[in-house]
Structures are given as C-alpha cells and as structure tokens.
Amino acid sequence: MGKASFVVRRSLQLVVTFWAVGTVLFGLFRLMPGDPTSYIVSSSMTPEARQAIIASYGLNEPMHIQYIKFLQNIVVLDFGQSFHSNAPVSEVIATYLPNTLVLMLTAFVLAYAAGITLGVLSGWYRGSRFERTAVIVALVARSVPTFYVGLLVLWIFGAGFGVIPMSGMTSAGTANLSFFAMITSVDFLQHLAAPALVLAYYFMGYPLLIMRSSMLEVLSEDFIDVCRAKGLKERTIMFKHAARNALLPIVTAAAIALGYAVGGSVLIETVFAWPGIGREMVRAVLRRDFPVAQGTFMVLAATIIILNFIADLAYGYLDPRVTYD
C-alpha cells in the first residue's frame, strides 16, 4: 500500500473515530446522574419558569432528536451555547484554550528538551552515578502528584520567600490587557515560571525514561561499533548517531502527550489559579453544562487523534524502514 492510500484509509478511520467519540460523549453526559437544570435555575423560580428554561435549551426533546441535532452541529463545528453563560461554546474555548496552550507548551518544550537530553546521557553513561540519579529523579517526578509539588513550591517560594506570585497569569488589577500584551509582559513570565516548571518537572520523567531505554537498545547495535571503528568522537556518536536513532519512540509519546496537554492540567490550573481549559472542562462537567463539556472534550479528542495521525506519517519520514503496509 502506498502512502496516498494509507492517508486515505486513515482519514476515513478518523471520521469514524470522531463519530464514535462524539456519540460516546453525548451518551456519557446524559447517563451521568444529576439534572443539568438544577444548576441553571434558581430555587425561587416558579415551576412554569423552570419548565420554560428547560424547553429553551432543548432538554425536553426526545433523546434521539437531541442526538441528531448534536451530530449535525458537530459537522459544522457548532457546539452550541453554554447553559450557564449563554456564550457560544467556541467563544468559551477560545477564551480558555490559549491560556492552557501557553502554559502547557512551555512546560512541554522544557520537559522534552531536558528529558531527552538527560535520557540520552543516562543511557550513554549506563551504570554510572549520573544514570542512577537521573532514573530516581524521573521516577520521583512521575510519582509525586503535581498538585502536591505545586503547593510545596507555592508554600516555599511564594508564601515563604515571596519570590513567585501566588496565583493567576498576571498581577491583580492588570487582567484587562489584550492576550498578546499579556503574554509578552514580564509580569506574565513571572507568573508563568512556577506552574510551567512544576509541570515540566512532572512531564520530564516520561521522555527521560523512554529515551534512556531506547538509547540502551540502540547502543547495543552494530552500527555504533562501526562508528567507533571509524574513529568518530564519542559526542558525535552519542548525539548524531545513537540519539537520533533512539528518538523514534519519543515521537509517538510526544504526540500523545501533546494531545493531552491541550486538555490542560486541572490540578495545576487549580493550585496556581491558572484560567485554563482544564479547569473549565471540569467545571462544565460538574455543572452539567453539556455544550461546553462536549465541545471541550471534542477539541481534546480531536487534537489527540490528529496528532497521532501526524505521528504515524512522521514515522515514515524519520525511519525509512517503516512501510505503510
């Protein structure tokens, strides 16, 4: 099978996957216990007024009608209006997603840069004290809950030394800046540092361990001996030959991790009061704000699915031995 037919086949699979995800989301939210209207009506309303609100959101329609309308809207990327704010869901996502992306991508880049480098070095220096330390650091990073590390960082460096801001993306009273003006301000970078580093520390363990394992496998192959026999420098062998060949598993891991990163980190966003999509997603679920919950989960699912697709395509480019059969 050629590359083109592979792309076509996977694209069709994507459509089916999106339909399945949408259907599961629709079903799950409606199977959840709890009445969504209990969050959007006041207890002081008359019963007639409550019924009017329920009807206005289409919640009184038969389930199959609601499902068909939901699918029709998904096709045109219309996720509806929030039950709570009445704002279009696309606006809600556009408000919170950029905040999450700035935080998560910063953490992601830091984590993968550090994780891959440390993974290469720990694989290369197998059996050394450096390797043991790196593995312990990685395991601790993956094992300790991020919210706990976040609270510790806030307690020590925020409340204790007063060197990091305690909450938010900007200082109080300056939140009316445009997004671009905000993210290019020193104030923002000061607020970004702590949550991004805490997240980066957590993310770092995964690429470090994968890269180390992959390096150990590559280093046992014959071409490394050939490189040495050719008299290449150790540094060149390590980074140019061994590390590049060991990178392949990282591609898939990074694609999936990046997809999840779009969903934000509700714990870090909560601890650092970061107004991201993760917190909003959880809030929407808890309040049975179906349109916002469905919309945010669809965006998250779509990102993961598409990045996986791109990773599959990238495999062929990164390793010519990979075929599309």
Add this chain to the structure above:
Amino acid sequence: MAKSDDLKRRDFLKATTAGGMVGMTALAGCSGGGGQDDETTEDSGGDDTGGDETTEDSGGDDGGSGETLPTYTYVNNAQSYNPPRHDAINIIADQFGDIGLDVEVDVLEWGTLFSRVSEEYDYSFATWHTFFVSEPVTELNNLFNSDNTDPGDGNYSGYENPDVDELMSSYLAEPDEDTRIEQCHEIQQTLMDDVPMMPITHMPQLAIYNNEQVDNWQSDLANGYNSYWTMINLEMQGDEDTLKGYWPETLSTMNVLGHNDESKHVYQFNVMYDKLVQLNNEGEIDHDVSLATDFERVDETTIEYTIRTDHSWHDGEDLTAEDVAFTYNYINDNEVPLYSTQTSYLEGAEVVDEETVRINMSEPLGPFNLAVANLIPIIPQHEWEDVDEPSQANIEEPVGSGPLQFDYWNEGSEFGLTKFEDHFAPVDFEQRFWRIIPEASTVWENLINGDLNYEPFGRVDRSLDENQDEDVITVESNPAATFWKFTPNEREDYLDDAQMRKALVETIPRTPIVDQVLFGFPEVGFNLVSEAFGPLHTEDVTEYEESPEAARSRLEEAGYSWNDDDMLVAPSE
C-alpha cells in the same frame, strides 16, 4: 438540657477526621458550588453507635406490638462538595441509630441530590444550606403551602396545614406592617411546633478583611457583608483605593436577567444596578440611597414611586421614569424566569409624570417593597428594548446605574468594577476586583500579605479558624438569614407523625455540630425565621432539647416501642 454529652467524641472524630484532612488541602473551587461525581452509599447505622444513652429500657421488652419502622434514606452531598455538612449529616444519621432508627446515608452529587429531594421526593431526610432573602414569609409560603406539594413546586417536605396556608395568605396580602409582624410570629410558632423542617445551625454573615486596608463593614439582611449597603459604607484605610476580593470559580454571565441567582452573581449585580428601594443594615428602607426618594401606597394593589430625576446610566444616558416602567413591564412581559416569583404579583407599570411611576399588582402583596421593589434591578431601556429573550442574552459589557460600573471581565481570571462618580450613594474606593483563586491556602496568604483585602465568601472552615487571630485580619459576625436545615419527607411512613419529627429533632446534636464541625462560628438553630429578620423574628417558639433520651421518652409516650434489637417499633393500631 443534655447536649454535647450525648454525642461521644469517638464518633465525632470518626466522622470528622477525614473531612478535616480533606479540609486542609481542599481546593476551595471544589466546594463553591460545583459538586463532585463520587456517588457511594454508606451504611451509617453501624453497631458502634449505640452508646450508654440507648441502654435504658424505654419501651418495654415486648417489641412487636406494631411493625418495625422502615429503613430511611438520608441523602448527603459528597464530602468534596461541602466537607462540614457531609460530616454533620453522617453524625446525625449515627445519632438516629441511637434511637432505634435504621438510616442509610446515600451520598450523591449535588445535582442528583437536589433533583431527588425537590422534584422526585425520593428521600427520607435531607439537609442543605438555604437562605431567605429579605422577606421570609414568601419563602415559607413556597416551602410549606399545601398547594405546592406537586413535584418541583417547592413544598418537598410534604407538609400540609390549612391554618398555616391561611395565615401565610393573610400575611402576604396585609399592607399593615404591625399586623404582618404578629402574623409572622404566629406562623413561626405553628411551624416550629409541627417541625416540618428544622434549622440545625444559623450560619453567620462574616466579614473577613485586612484591617490595614479597609474598615467599617456593615451588613444587611439579605446579602450580608456583600450588600449594596455594605459597599457604600466601607471606609478605605491609608492610601488604599481598591477593594480586592476573590471567588473560587469564575462568574458565568454578565446578564443581570439571565443568571441563576448564585450569590457570586447577586453580589456583583447588587452594586452595578439600582433598585427602587434599598435597605439599610436595620432592614429598613433608606430613601437617601435608593433610586426612589419616596413611595405611596395608593390602594392595596397600586403603589407609586417618586424617582430621582438627576440620575444617569453608566453610559451617560439619563435614567428616567420611562426606564423604571420599562423594566417592570419588560421583565413581566418576557416572563423572565429569575424573577418569576416577583412577576407573579405584577400587573404592569406606567409612567405618571417625569418623576413618578405607578406599579399595579396582580394581587395584593403587603411587603411589596421587600419582596419585589428591593429585588428587581432597574435596566436601561435603550440597551434592552431590542433584546427578545432577555434571560438568554449574551451580555458582554453591562450598563447599569449603580455605584460601581463594569470595567473588565477577563473570564477565569478577574472581574473588575470602577467607581461611578455620579452616583447618589458613592463608594469610598476607586475600583473593586474579584480574582479567581480556587485554592484556599492561597487566599489566606493573599489576605494576610494584602494582595487581597476582603474575603467575600465568608467561608467557615479550618483556614478561617487558624488565621482569624492574625493581626491584620479582622473577622466580624452578624446573624444571617441563612441556615442548614433538616427536612424529613412526610410522604414516608411515620414521618407525617409530628411526635416522630420532634423526636428526630431532639436527636440532632446541633450544639456539637456548631462547636466541633463548624468551629463555633454559627448559632445553634431553633427557628426557621432567624433573628436577622428583626421584628419579624420571635423567640417565642417551641424549643427542643438535644437529647436522645428525651426523644425516646417522647416516642414511648406516643406509643412507639423497641424490639429486642433495640430497633424502633411503630405503635400498634
């Protein structure tokens, strides 16, 4: 009177330790109204709850003279939703076991719990937090009127008493305040004698603030220290010119006609919009700070208000009598759900002259000022007249006429208001913002270091208990119209028996709950109409001991007995 001695400390520790630990690390955002999904059922009627207070033989050993009472279900919120209330419900359920009741605690997320109780009536006992706004009998009428017993209508306790119906109806139609006070007292006396519902604690209104930056906190009845009256009386200290508050979760909307009545919205709109009448901290109308400088009751269904003629909207347009009449007609004609209770009394409004508006009621409502005029926000006709569905409008920059005007809303981060210089009751600060901070410990660090200077939420928790003695922190407290209530469902077997309900009330350890679960901040509940309502409140109601022994004696006198397993047995027919 036996009180905390009846509740063993071991039981308390068992029930509250988990909550305490959670409380230390709890994310405040999870308890502000969101709720959690953990739905479990736990049997709280364990055998370790029978203490020495249950060993006396109170009902003879025959048992079996009637049938054993059924298993009752006490619905409980998840611990993460409201840790102290979750603990309190478990404790009460344990205590009910001590008088021989089989009680199963069903832990539900908030939406499910609310539906189960208020719409499906699928519960035996329920406890949650409620508050009465400035007029208590409209609330009591909703809760206990015999006409409201259909699902979703409000009377979820199933209580029916024609005498109370008549009293409440008379009260609501009575224009004379002194007569209303007498009627209100009689309503309370009857209700507290029948106990269809029992307040467990009267939660306090709390002002928690940084005393180096702001002072002179005065509360009003309905909105405590977040009221209009509070804001226009605050005095900033030193060079501080900003009132800095927080909230654990973001606002949902800027639509004053389309929110869900949550306090986080009410507290914002209270200062952004004027109302015809405003109340002072004594619960009295104060025309000096109201949009209406006077009013006259023309007849029992007509009332005329004199409107200020020198006031304007935040966008500079004049605020006129036409705007006031438009507001009442617009809300009425569009059947705005948020004000459905108020509009049920409205016929319409008309402009009499440039400073007079006449409001016609659809039926007599004595406390019209408290129940309607003090609640409906006056909105600008030029902004709203083209909006067809007001409750679903997506408002981005609200225009009001109150002492604070919209500045910015960075969703999820911060909401800012600035002083409206031309207001007739100006505030003493230049701006007010609310920052969204979900994590409780961060809030307290900010309060102490001055990044925040007040805590609008007034949350009673471990953080408050631990930080209240900080030098820069002041905590002021006032009685509030808000309480935790215990509600038995009278549709369940034997719960329609007043003696049974009284026995249940006597079994509830109200004082230990206040002292140990809520750190002593609230008052022990004893009357549905709290003292916050001033003259409408009366102390002259039936009071109940906190004593399982008293409950057993009462049940025994009513013909109940206990079987060999010490389980309660119904009176034989």
